[in-house]
Amino acid sequence: MSRQVVDARNLLCPLPVIRTQDAIASCRPGDELQVLCTDPGVVHDIPAWCRVHGHTVCSIDRQDREIIIDIRVEPVEAP
Amino acid sequence: MSTPRKAVALISGGLDSLLAARVVMDQGIHVEGINFYTGFCVEGHTHAIRKQNRARPKRNNALWSAEQLGIRLHIIDIIEEYKDVVINPRHGYGANLNPCLDCKIFMVEKAYEWMQANHFDFIITGEVIGQRPMSQRKDTMPVVARDSGAGDRLVRPLCARNLPETLPEREGWLDRERLYGFNGRSRKPQIALAAKYGFEDFAQPAGGCCFLTDRQYSVKLADLWETRGSRRYELDDIMLLKVGRHLRPRPHFKMIVGREEGENHFLEGYRKRFLHMFPVSHTGPLVLLDGKRIGSADIELAARLTARFSKGRDAENVTVEINDNCGPVRTIDVTPMSAEDIPQDWYL
Numbered sequence: 001m002s003r004q005v006v007d008a009r010n011l012l013c014p015l016p017v018i019r020t021q022d023a024i025a026s027c028r029p030g031d032e033l034q035v036l037c038t039d040p041g042v043v044h045d046i047p048a049w050c051r052v053h054g055h056t057v058c059s060i061d062r063q064d065r066e067i068i069i070d071i072r073v074e075p076v077e078a079p
Numbered sequence: 080m081s082t083p084r085k086a087v088a089l090i091s092g093g094l095d096s097l098l099a100a101r102v103v104m105d106q107g108i109h110v111e112g113i114n115f116y117t118g119f120c121v122e123g124h125t126h127a128i129r130k131q132n133r134a135r136p137k138r139n140n141a142l143w144s145a146e147q148l149g150i151r152l153h154i155i156d157i158i159e160e161y162k163d164v165v166i167n168p169r170h171g172y173g174a175n176l177n178p179c180l181d182c183k184i185f186m187v188e189k190a191y192e193w194m195q196a197n198h199f200d201f202i203i204t205g206e207v208i209g210q211r212p213m214s215q216r217k218d219t220m221p222v223v224a225r226d227s228g229a230g231d232r233l234v235r236p237l238c239a240r241n242l243p244e245t246l247p248e249r250e251g252w253l254d255r256e257r258l259y260g261f262n263g264r265s266r267k268p269q270i271a272l273a274a275k276y277g278f279e280d281f282a283q284p285a286g287g288c289c290f291l292t293d294r295q296y297s298v299k300l301a302d303l304w305e306t307r308g309s310r311r312y313e314l315d316d317i318m319l320l321k322v323g324r325h326l327r328p329r330p331h332f333k334m335i336v337g338r339e340e341g342e343n344h345f346l347e348g349y350r351k352r353f354l355h356m357f358p359v360s361h362t363g364p365l366v367l368l369d370g371k372r373i374g375s376a377d378i379e380l381a382a383r384l385t386a387r388f389s390k391g392r393d394a395e396n397v398t399v400e401i402n403d404n405c406g407p408v409r410t411i412d413v414t415p416m417s418a419e420d421i422p423q424d425w426y427l
Contacts, residue, residue, distance in 0.1 A: 010348050012318065014116050014139055018156045041139070048142040052151050079085060079109040 003032040013041040017049050029075040037067045084252045085109045087194050088203040092140025094281045095205030102236040112152040114141040117161045118317050119290045140282040166310045175297035187227035201232040201247045208238045208262040237261045299427045325427040332370025360398035363389025386415035
């Protein structure tokens with residue numbers, strides 16, 4: 001199990017979602033990802049992306065203008 | 080038991096692509112969505128930069144569509160590759176700097192590459208004959224299929240019955256009778272189909288989903304190219320064109336003036352890259368100056384304009400702080416320019 005941090009600060013949506021998606025593409029089930037953002041839109045978009053792909057958003061924290069989202073990577077089911 | 084066929088749907092976030100994907104899912108096809116980010120996309124978030132628009136929903140409409148459909152959505156960054164489409168469109172521009180036909184060809188081509196790389200069988204788009212004047216005409220539909228390389232693996236479920244049979248229909252993966260024959264600009268058939276499926280609250284952007292269809296945005300992009308002497312851009316350039324009031328008081332520099340708090344916050348992220356100024360004696364905008372060889376007379380002119388857009392517009396003097404990111408920060412006192420002294424052709 002690994003843990004990595006994605007710095008998506010100062011990027012406007014959907015770029016933080018794309019950075020998250022690209023990082024998860026190289027992850028294994030059980031890995032954890034922390035995404036650092038500043039666009040308030042990520043509070044809606046990253047959880048929405050995780051829902052459609054079956055990954056789990058463990059927490060969303062705000063520190064001043066920074067938003068920190070913790071994600072657990074889940075197994076991807078074949079069609 | 081046969082393997083279920085798989086289709087990749089171009090999901091823009093609008094109603095037509097949502098319906099097209101749903102119609103195909105109804106026939107037992109596994110569908111996944113793909114959405115391309117060009118940098119010119121009109122996003123809820125781009126509008127949300129402006130504080131006055133923060134009451135608007137901040138959702139990404141393509142993700143919202145994917146959730147309604149219960150499908151995966153892959154969002155692809157095509158910012159770099161897309162530059163050639165905008166700068167050198169083989170089929171030309173529409174009413175503004177919108178290369179709609181080249182754009183459609185390019186996106187279907189990228190979807191076709193994705194389809195092959197991921198072992199999918201065909202592509203779905205929400206195109207309807209006659210819906211758009213440039214890219215969705217009966218004579219351009221075959222051009223998109225041919226030039227993208229997708230050929231008869233490109234299915235338009237909403238108008239398929241007005242078009243020749245595609246491979247998925249011939250192979251029996253799709254029943255042509257359960258596809259549709261919409262055409263023209265009327266939205267009534269789509270609205271009725273949305274009601275049938277129970278879709279509500281879908282996005283219907285009046286000006287499409289791309290800033291390049293916007294006249295004012297295109298004027299600013301053309302100005303950028305003209306003053307640079309070449310048709311090129313970076314992502315930051317095209318993002319800044321979406322924000323603020325743009326004025327070119329002199330050929331060698333332009334001003335980007337924050338219109339309210341949200342835009343000022345956004346422009347703050349660019350302060351270190353531009354000479355910038357803001358009023359300190361009154362509430363007012365953050366202003367970036369984009370240009371070369373900006374002299375003291377230019378700075379005074381820009382400061383007077385900055386004062387004009389501040390709460391001190393009617394005051395005798397406004398103090399403006401100026402930072403060129405290399406010398407010391409300084410302030411100057413200026414008389415705000417009157418509205419009638421600002422030529423209309425300074426506004427981009």
